[in-house]
Amino acid sequence: MRLIVPLLVLNLLNSSGFAASQTVITNPDKRIRAIISSDSMNRLAVANDRITQVIGDSDAYELQTEETTGQVFLKPTLENGKKPLAITLITENGLTQDMTLEPVERDAATVILKNTTPPIDGSASGQVPNAHPSSFQLSGQGFAGPSVNGFGQQMPGFGAALGFQDQIIVAMKFLVSGSAPTIGIDNFDRKGPKGIEIGLIEAVNLGNFKGYKLDVKNAGDVPMDILEKDFYLNGDLAFSFERRVLNPKTSTVLYVVTRG
Numbered sequence: 001m002r003l004i005v006p007l008l009v010l011n012l013l014n015s016s017g018f019a020a021s022q023t024v025i026t027n028p029d030k031r032i033r034a035i036i037s038s039d040s041m042n043r044l045a046v047a048n049d050r051i052t053q054v055i056g057d058s059d060a061y062e063l064q065t066e067e068t069t070g071q072v073f074l075k076p077t078l079e080n081g082k083k084p085l086a087i088t089l090i091t092e093n094g095l096t097q098d099m100t101l102e103p104v105e106r107d108a109a110t111v112i113l114k115n116t117t118p119p120i121d122g123s124a125s126g127q128v129p130n131a132h133p134s135s136f137q138l139s140g141q142g143f144a145g146p147s148v149n150g151f152g153q154q155m156p157g158f159g160a161a162l163g164f165q166d167q168i169i170v171a172m173k174f175l176v177s178g179s180a181p182t183i184g185i186d187n188f189d190r191k192g193p194k195g196i197e198i199g200l201i202e203a204v205n206l207g208n209f210k211g212y213k214l215d216v217k218n219a220g221d222v223p224m225d226i227l228e229k230d231f232y233l234n235g236d237l238a239f240s241f242e243r244r245v246l247n248p249k250t251s252t253v254l255y256v257v258t259r260g
Helices: 164-177
Strands: 021-025 032-037 042-046 051-056 061-066 071-076 085-091 096-104 110-114 196-206 209-218 236-241 251-259
Touching (some): 042 051, 071 085, 164 196, 164 251
Antiparallel strands (some): 085 096
């Protein structure tokens, strides 16, 4: 089961919703909505910013990223059809925006998000500089309760109204942003596919979940595709990678949310 997102409401500046281009004002506290084509690649971009991460049910859409400009191109899968898509976009300037994309029969759409709030430094926003996690796979059970640890760090807060997938998304955001408290781990032993070396960067407390930030290195002599299934262990709930292809002797960061 792949990931989804906690979403909220929208404001399409183009009232028809069917024009070739739509400009949508961002609102990190609300779910915003856009109309897209159900059978063509749609372009999503953020004005004066770059999209560095798309979190969503990757079984429901095809995604291509353009890292130079920070645009993404997205098309619903045949299986998804015209069902609404729930995604979260994270940008280089620290914007986290939840969206609902509504597929209809139309030409390919261009959706431009316009951020009216001042950009913030990556460290202040809690985003990981130069991180480009491209997907997020999840499965499992739910969890509970907001809390604050003894060091005054806020633990992920999950109300009873949140569904399991929303809880996972919030937990992953805490993990990727580095805003959850670290914990000690004894006898850490995690393996990947042949030719991959895995090292623990840190482990964090995510309430009833646990998070790992891992260094994943291609120790071989040929490029390797990074696939979630090659890293899954019993109890894992969600994955997020900074990159999908590893050249020889290069590394990427893998974020893992597991059952606590």
